[in-house]
Amino acid sequence: MSTLDWPALMRAGMAGLKLLPRDFWQLTPAELRLMLGGAAAPQPMGRDRLAAMMQAFPDIARPQDKETTDG
Numbered sequence: 001m002s003t004l005d006w007p008a009l010m011r012a013g014m015a016g017l018k019l020l021p022r023d024f025w026q027l028t029p030a031e032l033r034l035m036l037g038g039a040a041a042p043q044p045m046g047r048d049r050l051a052a053m054m055q056a057f058p059d060i061a062r063p064q065d066k067e068t069t070d071g
Helices: 006-016 021-026 029-035 047-056
Strands: none
Touching: 006 021, 006 029
């Protein structure tokens, strides 16, 4: 579980958003993120999007390294 930076969140909520302490503590993390504009942030790439990108832009196969033997 990741730790939250409570002092920064409290500053953002109470100083930035001008929330009363009781209102800040009644919010869920999702509600606070929405109020801070976090919902508009880009979302991580999902498996389907990754598969589509891999199909559209395949890796170029490298030639196999050939072992040489002096004989």
